[in-house]
Amino acid sequence: MADVAATEGASACVNSIGNAIGMPQLCDAWFGNQIFWLVVTLVAIFFLLTRVALPRLGAVLAERTGTVSNDLAAAEDFKRQAEEAEETYQKALADARAEATRIGQEARDAIKADLDAAIADADARIAERTSESEAQIAEIRAGAAQSVTEVAKDVAAELVQALGGSADKGAVDAAVDSRVKGA
């Protein structure tokens, strides 16, 4: 055994043609080598992680979370602004509608007032013309009645004269007047 170890170095676990003797996992000659290099490897990975990789990844992930939440907040803000704008628009629309209604009503009222005034004016003018016309008619009628009386008096006086009587003008007029009134 000692000879073998001496001639083959640490290869008590490998035969002369390079095949494993037993389980290489149980070859204690190799433990030190593997443990040493394992520790080197793990320490190397640990330092790569703690010095470079983890701070970097942590920062990237934190930044991403920050960016996403900022973007979400901004989107929320924009949404709110859009809603406000919509509200303002609706309000403006309602105001305009009310204003339009008001202006329409006012115009209608003004027109109605004008119309009423015009109608009243026209009525007044018609009434005036009517009364004027009635006065003229009454005048004409009175003039006509008077003319009839005068004609009757003249005719009566002429008749009395023609019949050979001497007509007393006053008596004739009185008689005609009483007849005309009686009629």
Add this chain to the structure above:
Amino acid sequence: MENDATDDVTAGEVPDTEAAVDAVGVTAEADHGGGLSFHPMDQFIVKPLFGDAGDPVYWYTITNATFWMLLTVACVALLLIVATRGRAIVPSRGQSVAELAYGFVHKMVEDVSGKDALVFFPYIFTLFLFILFSNFLALIPTSFSPTSHIAVTAVMAVAVFVTVTVVGFVKNGTAFLSLFWVSSAPLALRPILAVIEVISYFVRPVSHSVRLAGSIMAGHAVLKVFAGFAALVLAAPLAIFGVVAIYGLEVLVAAIQAYVFTILTCVYLKDALHPHH
């Protein structure tokens, strides 16, 4: 069978190397002249990377184990540093994977062990990345698998065990011993349970390390056995199908064993930080 062979060798008798080969692998017909020859364990041999295969392996010798372990460091650097150099808000593919690994282990530590365990996150992430990359790199044909060696997994498991025990006592003082005193059990059962709990506590590093080394070693040995059968014309199609199937299984095992080792570390850490059941 292999153990017997080892015993033969270490028993001090002049080892008949050919007989040992016969004991280790089934050597049919001539060893050098083709035919069936199974050496499923040869892939686990540690040998110097430079110089002759027979050169002695000292603790500082650069070996195939060194090469494949340092390759995991290169892969970690590639994934977590080179791929993330853009520090992009919208990540590239590589950065996505790095963030995925980071988030996966970070969440695991936080969910399983609690927020106060996050100080140990770099430590746990280191173990996870080493085991994951080591397992995957070991799937490259003719590679060497460091995690199939009990020396490697035992160092990691014992490191976890020591860390957990020290953290348990530092954080909780003697209250850490309440881990073994199951207060929810009937009083009469508690001493028995305490004995069982203590035994199970000390078996943890053994199961923790043997689980990983065993899975990887067994899978790779089976791959080699199937590959050995490929030399027979009649068995070759089945053997190649077997290699492909086992290889697929090994891809799963590589990831799952890394995950299992990591989550068990988290569970042990939880016991140390919060020993009350």
